[in-house]
Amino acid sequence: MQPELYLSYSSAFLIGLLGSTHCLGMCGGISASLSMALPVGKGFRVRQTILLLAFNLGRIGSYALIATLVALISTSAARQSQTVGLLLMTLAGLLLIFMGLSMGQWWQGIRFVEKVGTPVWRRISPLTKRLLPVNHLGQALGLGALWGWLPCGLVYSTLGWAALQPTVPSAALTMVFFGLGTLPSMLATGYAAGWIRGLKSNQGFRKLSGILLILFGLWTLPLQAFLTH
Template sequence: MSPELYLSYPSAFLIGLLGSTHCLGMCGGISASLSMALPVGKGFRLRQSAMLLAFNAGRIGSYVLIATLVALASTFAASQWALAGLVLRTLAGILLIFMGLSMARWWQGIRYVERIGAPVWARLSPLTRRLLPVNHGGQALALGALWGWLPCGLVYSTLGWAALQPTVGSAALTMLFFGLGTLPSMLATGYAAGWIQGLKTHRLFRKITGALLILFGLWTLPFQQLVGHLG
């Protein structure tokens, strides 16, 4: 794979930032509930911040772990198959386009992709119930780590790009920056759930975000390499 295939970390952060309203539907509710479960009183904001940060640290940590596993598999595939890089980049571009279409509410085909992770989530989801209600940061961290495995088209789309990275470490960093991009919306959900929910359902915002993700996907697709290979 050539250097121009590699996703820059700022781009991963931007994808997380643009697509994070999609995450709110899956993780936003649990993030907001962590805040609402805390007793209001002295030190409430400090406890709220600590709980939200712990939950999101666990969630992003799982993204990094998944990226590491995917990168190990893609590195092995690339060593065994010359066209692995081309296939991976094509899949990454298609997934981003699917995610953009979903964000803009033009087509929800990404839901079929999310079913890939359903068997894993079926085993992990019962464990999340054992951690509720969350009473301290350790529980929030563990709950976030489990929640990071929730099937999510946006995560899968970025994992496709992470698989293009030259090393396992750079793939893990790609997902770290992606996770950091989702962090502002996830933290804001805990502090201002109503305002964020309004942004999530704002028609123009969703269409602009969806169009930008589609452009990211088109930019990722290796048109020149595909034409050269087919030719």
């Protein structure tokens, strides 16, 4: 594994981890509803864990699929033109900065970016209702796969970074690591953990996460390349 790719994978995981509060707002409710639909009794915790893992596996799988589709275009375009590569880096950096500003509650411009995926979500969202309430593994997996297409600024921000990867598999793997970073908060929400829900309203955590995401964005911007042109 190349060092620069390892850094991207670990950074993608960290972005998912830092974006926990955003994940709670976007996907936390549906994750918690999986548990509420189950009858309490013997084996409840085992069934709950299986459904939560299946839901998140489907969700992360969709992130990887979306990254694959985007990378099929971006990697080819970047190879043909250095300018395209610089533009992609700029876009990825700006998206991370916008997401950081949103996390810190300084500016919510990322919501305009999220509208890009609204037409697709309008077609997919009716399908989610057919899988509710979730009673078995297949439903949870399918619901997660559909929910992964929900318009989300955090996903789009990391997707812009995944598009910078040199190969399609590395782009998909970047989103897998991002999804794994979101997993702790999503599982904790499913288990109705109060402390993780408290992060959503913790201003200090939100602002720290926002600052770190902004720094990631600034690090991604190809400022030196533009200055030398």
